[in-house]
Amino acid sequence: MSDKDRAEVFDQLRRVITWEIEAQVGMHRPIEQLPAMIADTLLDFFDIALKPGAQPPAE
Numbered sequence: 001m002s003d004k005d006r007a008e009v010f011d012q013l014r015r016v017i018t019w020e021i022e023a024q025v026g027m028h029r030p031i032e033q034l035p036a037m038i039a040d041t042l043l044d045f046f047d048i049a050l051k052p053g054a055q056p057p058a059e
Contacts, residue, residue: 017041
């Protein structure tokens with residue numbers, strides 16, 4: 001992925017995350033619910049997969 005393409009994806013992710021946070025703040029959601037809601041929204045907008053060998057943080 002080129003730097004230009006990466007910057008475009010970054011901007012799109014930023015906009016979607018901002019949109020979801022603003023929507024949930026208006027609903028007065030508890031902060032601990034936001035990660036799941038943001039993850040669900042990202043899956044609605046983007047094709048997402050872990051990179052080979054990537055390990056997400058433990059909960």
